[in-house]
Amino acid sequence: MTIPISWYLLLSAFLFACGVMGFLIKRNIITIFMSIELMLNGVNLSFIAFATRFGTLDGHIFVFFVMVVAAAEAAVGLAIIISVYRTRETLNVDRVNLLKL
Amino acid sequence: MHIFLFLLFGLLCAGGAINLLIQRKPINSALSLIVVMGSLALIYLLLGAEFVAVVQVIIYAGAIMVLFIFVIMLLNAGEEEHTKGSKVAKIIGIPGLITGFIIGVSVLLQHGPQEKRIHIGELYGSASDVGMMLFTKYLLAFELTSVLVLIAIMGAVVLARRSHSS
Missing domain, CATH: 1.20.120.1200 (NADH-ubiquinone/plastoquinone oxidoreductase chain 6, subunit NuoJ)
Structure with missing residues (x-):
């Protein structure tokens, strides 16, 4: 049995849409951050699907770079979340509306 | 299977x-x-x-x-606390997202790549191939990525450190 490549692209679009939806409806800053990771995963899946479609390896390299950037982003973003929690004692994004105390 | x-x-x-x-x-x-x-x-x-x-x-x-x-x-x-979300996100965001998803799905199903199908055992993305490409064609990007990771490490340490001055 074989699978058409567009099924993978549909799954990728679904994951990206779930990520955008979570970004819009979630109030907890950590969950919003996880939605961003979900969007990155959806994009990675479409990179791999197109790499298989065109028979090149460039998509795999791009996915590798996306993962490295996501790791750097997670480290810096979670440090920012810790420092925000230290000054404001809350994780609700609606209460974090000033850059400075 | x-x-x-x-x-x-x-x-x-x-x-x-x-x-x-x-x-x-x-x-x-x-x-x-x-x-x-x-x-x-x-x-x-x-x-x-x-x-x-x-x-x-x-x-x-x-x-x-x-x-x-x-x-x-x-x-x-x-x-999570329940607070009122922004009205713009509710009125524009969610219908816009659903519409965009439906448009994307219809475009993919009509004009998307249909012909190529993947067979079992058609593995070609092995570590040696990816490594060869990473260290020849994308060497500059790879080195720049290492600088990015170094900056991220320093940024995380500086941001998460307790300030001793106060």
Whole structure:
């Protein structure tokens, strides 16, 4: 049995849409951050699907770079979340509306 | 067999993504995100990307999610508070998202790449091929990435450090 490549692209679009939806409806800053990771995963899946479609390896390299950037982003973003929690004692994004105390 | 595996892990993936949205506690969302990432690694294997599948498990499901769960436990993040979301997000955002998703699906199904199909055992994304390409064609980008990671490490240390002055 074989699978058409567009099924993978549909799954990728679904994951990206779930990520955008979570970004819009979630109030907890950590969950919003996880939605961003979900969007990155959806994009990675479409990179791999197109790499298989065109028979090149460039998509795999791009996915590798996306993962490295996501790791750097997670480290810096979670440090920012810790420092925000230290000054404001809350994780609700609606209460974090000033850059400075 | 191939289509069964795709359907199983694709549904697991979609279910995890929906569960991430409906859970109210961040720790449950994090665990369902791990399910999404693990099943995505198996879908990468179905697509023949061995190296990316292994890296997905090690970096995403391993390193990044451990960092997330560590922060959730450190900050003792409880249940999400109910507040009124912004009206713009409700009125424009969600219908716009659904419309965009439907347009994307219809375009993909009509004009998307249909001909090429993937066979079992058509693995070509092995670690040696990816490594050869990474260190020849994309060498400059690879070196720049190492600088980026170094800056990120320093930024994380500086941001998360307790200030001793106050």
